[in-house]
Amino acid sequence: GIQVEQSPPDLILQEGANSTLRCNFSDSVNNLQWFHQNPWGQLINLFYIPSGTKQNGRLSATTVATERYSLLYISSSQTTDSGVYFCAAGAVRGYSTLTFGKGTMLLVSP
């Protein structure tokens, strides 16, 4: 099946800093989503982005499907951005089941 790798595994930022999280995937995808898991375990869908660029407030994401990677940008980070960010990809072949990466744990300090 498709392999999903995320980097960096951990990231510590000061409030106000910007960051870029990367997701590489091993096969052609027709489904790529970014999630934020908060400290209470709730997974929040940030973006559905199989290709192109989207922005939502301080967050934006870009997927370059031909080069098999996606990037999540966080600008002007806040302490509430802390948590684990997961990338999940669905291969073109098969059903639309998503394979998750291991996540990037982000800690934003005041």
Next chain:
Amino acid sequence: GAGVSQSPRYKVAKRGQDVALRCDPISGHVSLFWYQQALGQGPEFLTYFQNEAQLDKSGLPSDRFFAERPEGSVSTLKIQRTQQEDSAVYLCASSLGGGNEKLFFGSGTQLSVL
């Protein structure tokens, strides 16, 4: 409902007991997924329903795991004769259509097998 609802939020079981975990997806959502998340790991796929049809159960770890969605809405994940290695968070997710669409997760059921 407004979101995906899962119950119970926490479940403690003695080894060998059977457990049943419930998922109530967003109203009208066709697709329903179950994932298992071990501590410090990403969610791993268990099974997928489109309406009442179970289209993929390739992720179920053993024949002790069984899932159903008899009327195409509420789903139940049943684990028979629980083992310690079954301890994990079980997440349910739904999406509107049958294809590749935005996935919405419930809060999960944290299962601890003693």
